[in-house]
Amino acid sequence: LFKTASDLWLTSHVFRFQQTTTIHKLFGKYGPVVRVSPDKVAFCDADTMRDSYSVQKCEKSSHYKLFTMLTLLDNASHSARRRVFGSHYTAANVARLQPEIHNSALELVKSLELTAAARPVDCLDLLRNFVVDIAVFSTFGHNLGALGKWTTNVPDDLSVAIADFPKMGIVFVAKRIHEVQHQIDTGKEFEIPPLVSRMLQYRQPSTNDALPFEVLVAEGVAHLVAGTETTSTTLSYFLWEISCSSDMMQRLQKEIDTAMPDPRTIPDLSVQNLPYLNAFISEWFRVHGVITGLMERVVPATRNYNLMGYVLPPGTVVGTQSWSIQNSPRVFPSPNRFDPDRWLDGSESGSAERAAHMMPFGLGTRVCTGQQLAQAVIRVALVALVRNFDIRADSSTTKASMRMRHGFAAFPTAGECKLIFFPRTE
Numbered sequence: 001l002f003k004t005a006s007d008l009w010l011t012s013h014v015f016r017f018q019q020t021t022t023i024h025k026l027f028g029k030y031g032p033v034v035r036v037s038p039d040k041v042a043f044c045d046a047d048t049m050r051d052s053y054s055v056q057k058c059e060k061s062s063h064y065k066l067f068t069m070l071t072l073l074d075n076a077s078h079s080a081r082r083r084v085f086g087s088h089y090t091a092a093n094v095a096r097l098q099p100e101i102h103n104s105a106l107e108l109v110k111s112l113e114l115t116a117a118a119r120p121v122d123c124l125d126l127l128r129n130f131v132v133d134i135a136v137f138s139t140f141g142h143n144l145g146a147l148g149k150w151t152t153n154v155p156d157d158l159s160v161a162i163a164d165f166p167k168m169g170i171v172f173v174a175k176r177i178h179e180v181q182h183q184i185d186t187g188k189e190f191e192i193p194p195l196v197s198r199m200l201q202y203r204q205p206s207t208n209d210a211l212p213f214e215v216l217v218a219e220g221v222a223h224l225v226a227g228t229e230t231t232s233t234t235l236s237y238f239l240w241e242i243s244c245s246s247d248m249m250q251r252l253q254k255e256i257d258t259a260m261p262d263p264r265t266i267p268d269l270s271v272q273n274l275p276y277l278n279a280f281i282s283e284w285f286r287v288h289g290v291i292t293g294l295m296e297r298v299v300p301a302t303r304n305y306n307l308m309g310y311v312l313p314p315g316t317v318v319g320t321q322s323w324s325i326q327n328s329p330r331v332f333p334s335p336n337r338f339d340p341d342r343w344l345d346g347s348e349s350g351s352a353e354r355a356a357h358m359m360p361f362g363l364g365t366r367v368c369t370g371q372q373l374a375q376a377v378i379r380v381a382l383v384a385l386v387r388n389f390d391i392r393a394d395s396s397t398t399k400a401s402m403r404m405r406h407g408f409a410a411f412p413t414a415g416e417c418k419l420i421f422f423p424r425t426e
């Protein structure tokens, strides 16, 4: 009873989407180690961050039972599963998806020119449709056409289901898995093997059995959910940030205009170096990020854990949050200031120090599988949009409406992000 009552304090902040900011304030008041509930300790220290997530490889807490795919808690089952899909998300394989990502980004530009130029458009909705097309292609090799539907004002069922998390398009996923199985059975080659084909062909080492169908469905759904809202919300915030500063927009445009002389030909961004765009992206992930919540891990059953001088017994939940760790005034002077230029100090020690204080995609054994894909989609979409449009915020989109509410993933208070895209004249 005592534990439940004591947990209520933290839970009340969770339900008000304020856990991240509340824990951040506690670090300011009490220092880098705070006991936030009877068996839960939050910390804000880069060395401890590396130790618990990468060196000790603490397993996930039962908090993750709330989600679908991210729920494998023990390290052994998780690393076996991760081997199945890890190869799909390598930089080399993501590079093979580039043509698809470029086509979708150019379709996005055309959609905006056709239907939305110079009138407000809710970017959360538009970009969800854009990202869902790429995620479905990557996962199932299927051309969904959600963005095309958005252009003709027809809601895409899957995008609606993803926005409405609990429904999650299970039927859609099961159908796509059957299609991919059919293609494997009929011996038809895949141009780019989708994620699901890897899962279908995987055999479990101990039994040589295939993965059960319900696992395939859960994984398919999870990869769509994990990859879609995170990426589209991030992109919406990027565009809003750009709309807030004509100086930053012009600097980005100057750099991108040079790298992309033809507004309809996106360069290969894996070889193009765009320092200001890179700095802008790093700074956004530092100041905001979209997975801002506490990444909970458990002290293993076999030993105590010495966390910055506090000896914690097995079973204690420990964790840090990117929102706080990326805010160190020593590494990032005036940490609340959005300043891409801080990333342009090229000294090796400066870059290493900054990198050691970043975890927008998590860290260690459970680091985001899809981060290469997310980075590629974000960079391509930004380049295409900034090259082709001047972006301004609609009067309904303000600092207050865009203030983040923090679930495990963050989202704007207003639940929308209305921006206006003005085609650029050459």
Ligand code: HEM
Binding pocket: 069, 070, 082, 135, 222, 223, 224, 226, 227, 228, 230, 231, 234, 289, 290, 291, 295, 296, 359, 360, 361, 362, 363, 365, 366, 367, 368, 369, 370, 371, 373, 374
């Ligand atoms: C801006 C976009 C994204 C952000 C900020 C992001 C962030 C994260 C973070 C912080 C974690 C670790 C969670 C933890 O340790 O508690 C994670 C895990 C994961 N992400 Fe992402 N993610 C993004 C995009 C994607 C994409 C595009 C995909 C796939 C298509 C994806 C798939 C996954 C999966 C499968 C995991 C679980 C990994 C595991 O437990 O081994 N994410 N993501």
